[in-house]
Amino acid sequence: MKLMRWGEPGAERPGLVDADGQLRDLSAHVPALDGAALAPAMLDRLRALDPAQLPLLPPGTRLGVPWGGMGKFLCVGLNYADHAAEAGMPLPAEPVLFMKPPSCTIGARDAVWLPRGSVKTDWEVELGVVIGRVARDVDEARAMACVAGYCVVNDLSEREFQLERGGTWDKGKGCDTFGPVGPWLVTADEVPDPQDLTLWLDVNGEPMQRGSTRTMVFGVAHLVSYISRFMTLYPGDLLSTGTPPGVGMGRKPQPVYLKAGDHLRLGIAGLGEQSLHVQARPPG
Template sequence: MKLMRVGPLGQEKPALLDAAGRIRDLSAHVDDIAGAALSPEGLARLAALDPDSLPLIEGKPRIGACVGAVGKFLCIGLNYADHARETGKEPPEEPVVFAKATSAICGPDDDVEIPRGSEKTDWEVELGVVIGSRAKYVSEAEAMDHVAGYCLINDLSERAFQSERGGQWTKGKSHDTFGPIGPWLVTRDEIADVQSLSMWLDVDGVRRQTGSTATMIFGVAHLVSYLSQFMTLLPGDVISTGTPPGVGLGMKPPVYLRAGQVVTLGIEGLGTQRQRMIPA
């Protein structure tokens, strides 16, 4: 299934994208794409519905973040060896973990703010993993049983805030609109091999990132298991799993985003995003 949330900011309703690409209203069956709806039982109930029986949502509504009420927005840094090297760092021996404020979450096509005083706002196409059931001390072999599905994320970053203001990544990653998520949450059963998905990102139509989840240092199962050793993962938690090379920081000389520019990105099977940069 491709689950989504549509409508004005803060008023999104749950929806499903049918096989013909039409948006179907799920409001009569679930309050939101969040919490218990993401459990194996919750997803099974939604999968049992006949999409043709669901009301159509006409027109072109705003698409919101595909997950509501996100509890934790966890990110993995330097998870592609060639990206680590382009930033001047060696590939890590263990996952680099940081948090992104949930207030950064926005829709996949919403405008993205360049923070006040920013000169180093950067882009990062990433695979998102959405947790569907409680995971605490889970093994790598059982980790995937706790995954509801996957989504596309742009892990926007302000590099000076991240690395030149005390070295605390979270404050360089958490500006409002720095977490576009969606357009869809694609359930795990629809992705044959999550470690073999092509990914790309363009700035003003110029290709900047081309990669594949095949080159991740730490795969999805390892990351879910690893994180569950340090904190309990709950339904609706989102993990952004790292970016391939081609970020602005890694260019020589570095190139960063400016107001008026347009970023487009996509991951095979997970849809695309489009964001216009605006001043905060």
């Protein structure tokens, strides 16, 4: 099942994508797609609906972040062996964790705004893991039962802010619009093996990132279990699991960064695509 939210920012309503790729309105059956709606019993109830009986949405309908009420937006750094090699950094002995504020999230077709003073804004296509059950110090055998589904994430990063301005990574990761999510949340039953998905990203039609979740250093089950030792994961929390090689910072012979007017297309097999235009932030 592919779940999504549609409508204007701040007023998104629940929906789903039918087998023919058409957008359908779920508003009559669930008041909101949030953490509570991601519980197994609620997902089973939605799965039992006949999509053909749901109202169609018009072409061009805006898609927001696929669910609301995201409490935590957790990210894993250097989690692809080939990306660590690209960055010239050793493989981590344990997952490298940081957070992006949920306020940075946008829909899969919204505009990306370059922050004031940006000179090194970069891209990162990543597999997102959406929590559907409370996970508190769970072992790996139980970790996957806590996953509601998966989505495409673009972990946009301003590298100068992140690496050259002193302190933690967060200031380069949490800028407004630096967290495109979606276009939809694909429930876990439709993703039999999250460790066998292809990822890709193009800038202005030029291939940049090509990778597979097979090269993750730490897989999804390990990450959910590991993180749940340090903090409780709640329904609606998002875990972004790292990026494959091909980021702008690692381009040879010299790095390439985003500028106003650029167009990003990215996706993950079976999870949909994002189409994002980069714009300069207006004054004020």
